Amino acid sequence: MKKELLIATSLAITVVILAYIATLGGGLGPLFSDLRPLAEVFLGTTLNPEKRFFTAMSPEGVTAIVWDYRGLDTLFETAVFYLAIIGAVAIYRDISEKVGFKGGGLGLSKIVKVVTKLLIPINIAIAISIALHGHLTPGGGFQAGAAMAVVPMILIVVFSRYFLLGLKLSKSLALAFRSIGLAGIALTVFLPIIMALLSGFNAYIMQNQVKANAPVGFPAYVGNVLISGSLILYNVFEFLAVTFGFSILFLLLSIEEDLVKEQMRGEVGEH
């Protein structure tokens, strides 16, 4: 009890100090009025054909920051995402999701199943649309992946996890698709450097548009369609990685507790 009182008191003091710094002390800078100079640079160059060497050629400022201005930041965030999923898979390394396969006939009532069947294609279409338009409108690979990851979760709840296994969506297949997404991101990161090495120019890691001393870049337009160079590629590959990364976790979380415990004791399974 004494320890909890100590924690509560010290936290209350911290909150008061932080609140003072944030409000009266002005520690967060100018709030709600002026834009910070960095934000002015980002907004002014996000789609500016006149500043060829600085623009990201995307009308969507947030995606331009995520995959161009602060691209390495996002790259390592993706590495954190990768490691979190690998950690969860490592915890379940001895547990197979294929044990106890029962076929169909499980899940919620017929009404729910029919409504779900009608809604799932809409959900998939919206998720793909968010991914492919991420460089034009609010959205992108992360949001599209989160929207798409809803599909396996709803299918597990409504039809049971054996329905996904019947569709051949197993842990290894999802891992393979997620690896394709991550490999695609890695390839897009190094593609300008590979192209520059082959043609004898300079290039940067994660380069999008051409720079002053690095003339190898991704095209901003294909035909008349604005694709914003590498941004659309990053969005599509991140969409794959996030979708199937979350699918793995939902597949593993939905294994029945009895089956997990039996496999941990070594009663059923491959060992």
Place this chain on the structure above:
Amino acid sequence: MSTELDVFLANTALISLIAIIGVSLYGILARPNIIKKIIALTIFTDAANLLAILVGFRRPPSIPPVLLDLQPGPTEITRFVATAVDPLPQALVLTAIVIGMAVNLLIIFIALQLYRLYGTLDVRKVRRLRG
């Protein structure tokens, strides 16, 4: 809207967010149940994200950081910079939400495995089983 009311509302939002961060830190530090710690951690993440978004906010009339003109000239870009909100906190928060969800799921997997092995989610009892 008057400036005094603006300042009052902004300070109220900031102080309540920092208070929420304090309460969630108390939950993380002082609650013995791991599920309650995870709930407090998600509240902490959301409060921090909201704080970041609030710092990038701009007083109306303001628009989202999306350029609606695909062939913008200098005047459109100047008007855009003069009215759009700060896109940097939004970019940071959008990755933080998805990555945070993956890390939360990893923590839940660990908690689930802990419960299977020890039969309890109380960190004090898990500690006593050591050795």
